[in-house]
Amino acid sequence: MTIATRVWTSALFALVVASSIGGAAQVGGKPVTGGNPTPGTAQPDPPNLSDRITLSGCLQPAAKPSATDVRDANTPSDDRFVLSAARRVDRVPPGTGGSALARSVSSSTFRLEGIDSQFSPFVNTEVEISGEVKVPSAPGAVPVLLVEFVQKLAPRC
Numbered sequence: 001m002t003i004a005t006r007v008w009t010s011a012l013f014a015l016v017v018a019s020s021i022g023g024a025a026q027v028g029g030k031p032v033t034g035g036n037p038t039p040g041t042a043q044p045d046p047p048n049l050s051d052r053i054t055l056s057g058c059l060q061p062a063a064k065p066s067a068t069d070v071r072d073a074n075t076p077s078d079d080r081f082v083l084s085a086a087r088r089v090d091r092v093p094p095g096t097g098g099s100a101l102a103r104s105v106s107s108s109t110f111r112l113e114g115i116d117s118q119f120s121p122f123v124n125t126e127v128e129i130s131g132e133v134k135v136p137s138a139p140g141a142v143p144v145l146l147v148e149f150v151q152k153l154a155p156r157c
Contacts, residue, residue: 050099054130055110055145057086058157059122062111078113078144083129085157086110105133105143114147126154 062082086108112119112129131147 048099048132051102051132051134052130052148053102053105053133053145054089054128055083055086056089056126056128056153057083057108057110059112059119059125059127059129059150060084061123073116076113076115078111078134080116081112081114081119081123082142083110083112083127083145084108089128101135102133107143109142110145111142112147113144118147118150122150122152124157125152126157127151128153 060082062080088106113131113134128151129145129147130149131145134144134146136143
């Protein structure tokens with residue numbers, strides 16, 4: 001065997017071994033299947049675009065909870081912040097805000113559902129908020145907006 005043949009044979013052997021090792025590494029592991037990423041935990045429903053509206057107003061903290069009411073600030077809640085002096089903004093994409101619920105909501109105050117870090121930077125400022133209107137829990141109750149977007153319009157309100 002010549003030196004060139006030995007080099008060629010060694011290179012070919014190394015290539016075959018490397019490709020078989022790489023192929024074997026890709027075969028193992030846990031198979032990925034579709035479905036719920038956290039078994040046993042219900043996933044939220046997708047947003048209903050026809051219930052989405054945009055409002056502007058003053059973002060304010062809601063009434064202080066009692067001292068015994070200790071909750072995680074990262075848990076979504078609809079009783080920590082409100083949008084007061086709310087005005088409807090007709091700047092929504094086509095196909096949104098067209099449901100009967102979205103059209104029927106006419107309130108100057110909305111409870112805002114989300115986590116503290118989503119709202120706390122905007123306390124006592126004028127904001128524009130987009131989100132999904134939720135069905136009021138009782139007739140005459142303050143409507144709830146599941147907030148998806150917050151933008152500051154003015155430093156004070």
